Amino acid sequence: MFAAIKNWLANLHKLPEAQMAGYRAEGLVAIDNWIKAKLTYRNFKAPGKRFGYKTVWFRSIVVLTKERFFATVYGRLGIDVQFSDERFRTMKFSVEDDGRLLVAFDASLLQPDWSGQLEYRFTTAKATEIVMTIHQEAPANG
Numbered sequence: 001m002f003a004a005i006k007n008w009l010a011n012l013h014k015l016p017e018a019q020m021a022g023y024r025a026e027g028l029v030a031i032d033n034w035i036k037a038k039l040t041y042r043n044f045k046a047p048g049k050r051f052g053y054k055t056v057w058f059r060s061i062v063v064l065t066k067e068r069f070f071a072t073v074y075g076r077l078g079i080d081v082q083f084s085d086e087r088f089r090t091m092k093f094s095v096e097d098d099g100r101l102l103v104a105f106d107a108s109l110l111q112p113d114w115s116g117q118l119e120y121r122f123t124t125a126k127a128t129e130i131v132m133t134i135h136q137e138a139p140a141n142g
Contacts, residue, residue: 035123045114099125
């Protein structure tokens, strides 16, 4: 029983192997597990929610393949957009002065009844690598 608990704890903050196999098949470029992240809502409106400005800290997993960008929020899906997706072209990927990866976009990209701006900031040493790869693999993205 101790081995089962130890195994569960060791894999608590990792993606399932089946999902990772899919990312490897797409050409895995970078992955960073259980990193600090921050989501900032600006002028956000959704059914039952309104925030002029709100910041939420969480832990995330970030995955970049040659075809998509994927990130979790509280262990759940946060962003999963393929480079070929029309929504991807309007997302802004950059590295901030402090080295964090910034992903900013209009909230309506995720849900049609949302509005406002969402800004995800990921504290990862791979921020520059991720942004450079995105600009090489998906040059239409700014």
